[in-house]
Amino acid sequence: MGLIPRAARASLKLALVFKYAEGEVRGHTVNLSESGVLGSFQEVMEVWLNGQLSILVPDRRPIVVETRIVRVDGCTAAMSLMNLTAYDKTKLQSLVDAADEKDDGFIPRPHLVAR
Secondary structure, three states: OOEEEOOOEEOOOOEEEEEEOOEEEEEEEEEEOOOEEEEEEOOOOOOOOEEEEEEEOOOOOOEEEEEEEEEEEOOEEEEEEEOOOHHHHHHHHHHHHHHHHHOOOEEOOOOEEEO
């Protein structure tokens, strides 16, 4: 088992729409990285639920990605972003970088996580 640096996260509040087989749920981001989203939703979500997540970015096209819910705590759900295109990964990284440049909303994660 190796150690990898954990992705930097930005504390941003962006609207979210999670679509899955039974319908859709709206919410907002709590924080965001190039590999995942922590979101707060209108209802409790189920762990391991797969769906399509739209991240609504002001003045830009939404970022739409396949997602799997990996952790739930009440109405807060941690989501892993799957099958990201290089373009979407770049868009997500630019959001994280922009939050870092503002020097607010940035959550540094310098520690390592086991994988």
